[in-house]
Amino acid sequence: MDKHTDFLDALASLLGPKGVLRDPADHERYVQDWAGDRLGMPLAVARPKTTRQVSDTVKLCREYGIRMVPQGGHTGLVRGAMPDLESPELVISLERMDRIRQVDPLNFSIAVDAGCILETVKRAADAEDCYFPLSLGAQGSCQIGGNVATNAGGLNVLRYGMMRQLVMGLEVVLPDGRIWDGMHALHKDNRGYSLAQLFIGSEGTLGIVTGAVLKLSPRPERTQTALLAVPSIHAAMQLYALARRQCSDLLSAFELIPRGCIELALEAAPQLSDPLDTAYPHYVLLELAATGPVDLAEMLDALLARGMDDDLVLDGVLASSESQSQRLWQFRESMLEGQQQRGEHLRTDISVPTSALAGFAEAASQAVGAYSPDSTIIAYGHVGDGNLHFNVLPPATLTEPQKKALLHDIETALFEVVDRFNGSISAEHGIGRTKQAAYLARTSEVERELLAGLKQLLDPDQLMSMGRILPDPRAS
Known part of the structure; x- marks a missing residue:
């Protein structure tokens, strides 16, 4: 028998019949990400159920010289967890490691397996009157291990920070199979180097996250959500500065949504209707959240009055119930589906200093226009933390190869603009x-x-x- 057959037989004895998928017919869901991109086929898919099984699997890979790639919920956007085209790799899926290990409401912490779905973790926290603030469009399928490995961001970074700020401790299987147990539920720990931070954002290149202790917050008792029409991106950023000062840390989300995104959402979700009677070039979706005796409605009213006096707010709609709030957020979620339905397009997740965001958007639009005036720019995002998804839809008349070539050139030009503004080419996706x-x-x-x-x-x-x-x- 060849090396691969021997290896797979040994792996099957370690993990049992449900622990190894050897038939290529069973690999389909493990070879593509959220965007539908796909590369090669894995040697097999290992599905360990415990940290010890992950350790044994990695040790076996090392013994046989088998390359491996850990995989979470298939929601990545940079092909990081997809099997390689040229070298046969073992996909190590954490999907069966889905235990909530412990919730400690007094310590405001939760310990979980890496394969736990984000939505499951949020519900477990909610059951103890706590709140895990990471909020992503893919939270119904993404896994905590992947969130840690990619340093996930999302909608509430403005108030709670990225995954890097939400991790208290980690358990990691190293590339040689050793287990590093750093599952500390400590809010303050100043013992030398922070090894946990080394693995956060490492995208599975330095080890496999198998467990995490996460920081919880008090569960918000009240929220106020508003979709506001603004005259420009510059006005949106002025409104953000005003909201940050008047609402302080109670401002949990501040999203820029151009008119094109509203139209994409309406295409993808026919049950939605235009949020305002008049169409405006740009909108802001903001949310305040609080626990305790805080009058959020009065705070939001004061913000809107000041915003209208300063000509920063043209119109708007306030959610008067939880269902209305969810409906406003549905525009933010559905526009992503609308982009997918348009086919091949450029996805970016750049960040620049918040004060420079309006200037960057203008310079980036000029750069795209120079390459392709017929392309459609969709610039939206979590602008309160300087993160802008500056996406581009190419002309529908182009062939697929022409679209790919055009979008490659546009991305190169965009990244050069990012450099001029001292920004980052990746704020979230890795x-x-x-x-x-x-x-x-x-x-x-x-x-x-x-x-x-x-x-x-x-x-x-x-x-x-x-x-x-x-x-x-x-x-x-």
Whole structure:
């Protein structure tokens, strides 16, 4: 028998009949991400149920020299968890590791398996009158391990921070199979280097997250949601500054939504109707949330009165119930489906200093117009934290190869604008494979040496998630 057959037989004895999927017919859901992108086929799919089984699987991979890639809920957008085209890889899916280990409402913490679905974690926290604030469109399918590995952001970063700020402790299986147990539920811990932070955002290249202790917050008792029409992106950012000062930390979300996104949402969700009687070029979707004796309605009324006096708010609608609030948020969610239905398009998740966002949007629009005046710009996002999804829909008349070539050129031009504004080419999605070249072109020699040194220290056999973030030394 060949090496791969021997390896798979040994793996099956470790994980049992449900723990290994060897038939290519069973691999379909493991070879594509949320956007439908796909690369190669895995050698097999391992489905361990415990941290010990993950450890044993990794040790076996090392023994046989098998490359591996950890995988969560298939919601990535940079091809980081998809199996390689050239080298056979074992996909290690954490989907069967879905236990809520402990909820501690007094400590405001929750310990979970890495395969727990985000929505499940939020519900477990809610049952103890607590709140886990990470909020993503994919929260019904994304997994906590993937959220940690990609340093997920989402809608509430403005108030609660990214995943990096929400992780208290981690459990990680290292590339040699050893288990690092850092599952500390401590709000303050100043013992030397923070190893947990090393693995957050590492995209599975330095180890496999198998467990996490997450920080909870008090569950908001009241919210106020408003969709406001604003005359420009510049006005939206002035309104944000005003809201940040008048509402302080009670401002939990501040989303910029251009008119084109409203139209995409209406296309994707026919049950929605135009939120306002008049169409406006730009909208802001904001939300306030509080616990305790705080009059959010009065606070929002004062903000809107000031915003209208300063000509920052043209019109708006306030949600008077939870169902109306959900309906307003549905515009934000449905516009993503609308983009998908338009086919091939450019997705970016750049960030710039918040004060520079309006200027960046103008410069980026000019850059896109120079390449393709017939393309449609969809610039939206969590602008309160400087994150803008500057997406581009190419002309429908182009062939698929022409669209790909055009969007590649547009992305190059956009990233050059990002550089001028001292921004980042990835605010949320990570690097993976798709942004590797652009990322490495923007890192210094010192930084590349540090990154390569970390990889070599933790994964000297070069077996774990190769070709993601850093180039694969064996690639053709």
